Amino acid sequence: MSGARPTVRRRRLAAVLLALREEAGKSPEEAAERIGCHRTKINRIENARLGISLGELRDLLTFYGVEDDGYVEQLVALARRGREPGWLQQLGTALPSYADYIDYERTANYIRSFEPLLITGLLQTPDYARALVEGSNAMLSRERVDELVGIRMERQQSVLEGDNPPRLCVIQGEAALLTRVGGAKVMRGQLDRLLAGAEHPSVELQVVPHSAGAHAGLMGAFVLFGFPTPAYSDVVCVENKTGTLYLETAEEIDTYTLTFDSLRSTALAPAESRDLIARLRTTFD
Structure with missing residues (x-):
């Protein structure tokens, strides 16, 4: 075609x-x-x-x-x-703005995600994802919301539960753990999901606490995709309200790699991060 x-x-x-x-x-x-x-x-x-x-x-x-x-x-x-239809086409869904992102997500062997304000997509619960989609666009029909939430859950299953899941390193801002997306009940379930996700053998989860002050990630969220073959250079994805910016030059990759490494140093260690998530979960009881 x-x-x-x-x-x-x-x-x-x-x-x-x-x-x-x-x-x-x-x-x-x-x-x-x-x-x-x-x-x-x-x-x-x-x-x-x-x-x-x-x-x-x-x-x-x-x-x-x-x-x-x-x-x-x-x-x-x-x-x-390259001749195969993209994942979204296989789902019978026309979402071209997400097609590239999902292709990167499914073919990467190393994913580094920094999310200061939202829970990273691969670790969201259906209820959290639904509240997020509904809150960000009130004009969507119920059917469309169901479709988008279903896609997100399918992404999680495909990426994290496949035969060779990628290494997933997630750095969350503390604000993402406190913002009441969907209300207290939804957030309790979401923080439980984060704690369970942190136990996945291919997942490493860290939190940047408010007490860290100014840090390298204040400019916003991004995802770094790494691939297992020389035919794939690393890619940085920066999402915004109207689309996703893909950065692939060596200078851009180096800049975001250094930023992520700095954030890992600033963030709490994985065990301390889990302790913080568990403490914050009690604020939603």
Whole structure:
């Protein structure tokens, strides 16, 4: 379908092919001649507007001098998966603003999340998620709210309960633990969920207390996604009211990595964080 949004995987493969071609000193015309096509096809492949056959991919990688068989197979797997419909399309849901984020979330092997004001999405309860969605947009229908909450719960199941869950490092601001989203009963359940989530073998949870004062995260929430293969560079996601900003340059990644590391140093240790959550839970009794 020519009007379809290219998947995250296709865009990543496109970026890798462009970089490999330029590193090899080859022109689009030379690449096109190699696989017997017009240069516009190479441009469309490198702009993620067109997929590439596995045979053409292997031929171009040979032409670009890629000799690492393991890396070649990683890119072939990336091309094969780039043809799959995104997770939201499989759910029968049209939410393009979330599609990229969820693709990153599902393919990452290391997720670092800083949330100063809200409970991180992967550890929210259905009641908390519902109150949050309803509170942030009163115009949504009940059916739409149900749909969005269902997607969030499906994300949790897919990411945390899969065969190889990613390492998830969450830093919560104390304000997120005190804001009465949905009321006292909802918050009791939510803090119980946080405590249970902190026991998950792949989850590390820390809290930045109010007493920390000024710290590196005062500019707001962000998520850092890390991936297991060289075909995926790290990605920073910064959400706002109208969409999500994706940052991928080395300088941007370094800045947010240093910010997260600083926050980990500022935050309470995991055991102290759990103690604080347990104490704050009693304020909702």
